[in-house]
Amino acid sequence: MMVDTWLGDPETPLLGFLHLPDGGVARSGVVICPPFGFDQVQAYRAMRFVGQELAGRGIAALRFDYLGEGDSSGSTAASDAAEGWMASIRHAIQYLRDSGVQQVALLGLGSGSLVAAEAAATEDVASLVLWDPELSGRRFIRKQRSLYELAVGGTQDQADDSNALVAFSLHSTAMEWLKVRETTVASLTALGIETLVLGRSAYAANPALGRLAAAEVDSIHFRSIDGQEGLLEVPGELAVLPVDDIGALVDWLDQRAPAVASALTPVITPEAVVGTAPDGGDIVERLHRVGEHDLFAIETTSAAADDNLVVLQPGASEHRVGPSRFQVLAARELAGRGRRAVRFDRRITGDTTEVVPGEPTLMFAQEWVDDTHALLARFAPTGLAMVGLCAGGWVGARVAEQHPALLTVLMSPNYYKTTPLKPGHYSVLAAEAGKESRLRALKGAVKKHIPGWLWRVMSRLQLFHDPAVLLAAPSRPGSTVAVLLTPADAVNFAVRRGPEAVDRLTRRGADVRIINYSVGDHSLYGEQIRHEMMDDLLALVEETMPRAGSGAAATMTSATLA
Amino acid sequence: MSRLDTIHGVLDTHGKLGSAAATVPAGADLFAHGMTSHASVNVMLALEDAFEIEFPDELLTKATFGTIEAIAAAVDALSPVAA
Known part of the structure; x- marks a missing residue:
């Protein structure tokens, strides 16, 4: 069983997920410290799997987002980010203790190990x-x-001292703090607690790892692992859960948990104040579980918000960390401007549905469209805006087939067929994408030269991608569609005859906007492209979704976030 | 083991090349042979460990790790003892 809750200081709340053993008792507890940036995106479901496995052994596990990361309050690029990371771990430990856990262990993954080891030096962990x-x-x-x-x-x-890294930014002060962190045989020995190091076999030649592997210290246990590259260094849709490595660390923690369990009484907090609106009112976030698949959703609202709804969706199989934190920032900014927003995890992403090794990606599958319809049935908006990155934008456009939106924003779109893929099939396509084939070359050559009428016939048959097919439903009269294109996506859009498609739709009266960016990557790992797209989507909402009772455009004053 | 053998070994362990590094022409584009951005960073770190060097920021580019001869040239330039 897993419960969703806010925790920590109510002024600066953290979002956490508590994995509870059956029977409401636990032998011990583990705080899982995630890595930063891209690795957190890649490893998110793996960390959830660790939580599930620990709970299965009678050990409570708490996952959380650091202050400034994911759904927790604060800014990633804050100058005091490092203090925030350490405070987050302290709050997580305290939450487990307050819930009734008698003995707490820390688990750090990747860069999360640096802060976990730092916390272990000052906190009472086993x-x-x-x-x-x-x-x-x-x-x-x-x-x-x-x-x-x-x-x-x-x-x-x-x-402004913000340093862009892959999928996140760090203030120079926080970066300097991180730079001087070192984990060594001496630092681990000084902790005076048992430590398990799971080191990549591929890094065996690294002197620092080698010293830990060779350490003749009773408290340091070392195990060589092989599954990390397949988890962290491949496209998400091709990632493989390192089940054996996870089994090893779960076994180790299990062996060190006391035999006697204690009763758990966790405090579940489903609502938190995450900022202040320009009118002085609270920006509030509520946690929800929606529909038959228990979709995890966060509603962001304020006293000034009306019944309209902005639905935000991430790209790929991502969720609400890394580049997809744009959803968190946009939701809070929108709520400050009197708009209700919701972000949610579709099936087999983030915190929706239990992790099952080998689970398929649902990229471009009907399931995610159905999930979004379930969300809309729950929130029943008066007016609707659908905003999504890549696959999230595709879902938004598909939803418009049945549920018209005032505004549909497609950020970095590159997939324009409307026929859904079977679950898992996108992984097959991704694996084949890098391979040259005669058929692919032939199709490319033919597509360049076929006449417009034949192109339209073939695209309607979904033989290849044509933006006109995907944009048809969301661009019906009374709706606005915005297509936000990074340089690479603009090239793809042109190859798919996107400009001609926009011309045809516009002649029929559709309001289709194309916004091009001079720099930026498809996945929004770059800082500049994230900021530019965020500014444009906020302006689009302001323009196309007038607030109930306000004749003029809303004030563009920023919210103050916790 | 020669400097080039060490570079080949690092590429075989971290480069994700489709074939053994020793069979890849020195001037061939390693990214076209399967090396990813992640793999190139792992190659960089492993080269630093193997040769006890540190690539300065200005060398942290695709061009530095794009071919075996470019890697060898960078390692030569940074190593205290010439090959």
Whole structure:
């Protein structure tokens, strides 16, 4: 069983998920400290699986977002971010203790190991697990900066001391704090608690990891693992859960948990104040479970909000961390401007549906469209805006077939067929995408030269992608469609004859806007593209969704966030 | 083991190349041979460990890790003892 709750200081709430053993008792508890940035996106379901497995052994597990990350309050790029990370871990430990857990262990994954080890030095914890740990903060930062340069490109250092890394930003002060963190044999020995280090076999030549592997210290246990690259360093739809590695760390924690269990009485807090609206009122977030699949949803609202609803959806199989935190920031800003917003996890993403090893991706499958209809049935909006990144935008456009929206925003779209894929099929397409084939080359050559009438016939048969097909439903009269294109997506849009499609729809009276960006990556790992798209989607909502009772455009004053 | 053997070994362990590094022409585009951005960062870190060097920020580009000869040139430039 898993429960969703706000926790910590009510002035700066954290979002957490508590995995509870059957019977309402636990032998011990584990606080799971997530990694930062891209790794958190990739590992999210794996961490949930750890929580499930621990609960199955009678151990309570708490997952949470650090202050400034995911759905927790605060800003990722705050100058006091490091204090926030440590405070978050303290709050998580305290939450388990207040729930009745007698003995707490810490588990850090990747860069989360650096802060978990730091917390273990000051908090009363029984043991520590470092899973594929970053052992040097400096090395982690260099790795992130290199990855940003190679995968995203562009400027990393901003004038305001914000440093763009892959899928997140750090203030220079927080970055300097991280840079001096080191996990060594000496630092772990000094903790005086048992520590398990799960180190990648591929990193065996790394001297720091080698010293831990060779350490002749009773309290340090080392195990070599092989599953991390398949989890963290492949596209999400091709990721494989490292079941054996997870089994090893669960076994280790299980062996160290007391035999006697204690009763748990966790306090569940489904509502929190996450900011202040310009009118001085609270910006409130409520946690919901929706429909037959118990979809996890967060509603963001304020006293000034009307019955209209902005539905925000992430790209790929992501959820609400990393680049998809744009949903969190947009929801809070919108609520400050008098709009209700909701973000949610579709099936087999984030905190909806239990993790099952080998579970298929539902990218571009009908299930996500059905999930969104279930959400709309629950919230019953008067007017609707659908905003989504890539696959999230596709879902929004598909929903418009049955549920007209005032505004549909497609951020970084690249998939324009409306026929849904079977569950898991996108993984097959992704695996084939990088391979050259004669058939692919032939199709590309043919598509360049076929006449317009034949193109339209073939695209209606879904033989290839045509933006006119996906945009037809959301661009019906009375609706606005905005297509936000990064440079790579703009090229794809043009190859698919998107500009011609927009011309045809516009001649029929549709309001279709194309917004191009001069720089930026498809997945929004870059900081600049995230900010630019956020500004544009807020302006689009302001323009197309007038608030009930307000004749003029709403005031564009920013909310103050906790 | 020669410097080039070490580079080949690092690429075989971390580069995600479709074939053994020793069979890839020195001037061939490693990204076209399957190396990903993540893999290139792992290659960078493993080269630093193997040669006890540190790539300066200005060398953290695709070009530095794009071919075996570019990698070898960067390692040569950063190593205290020439090959």
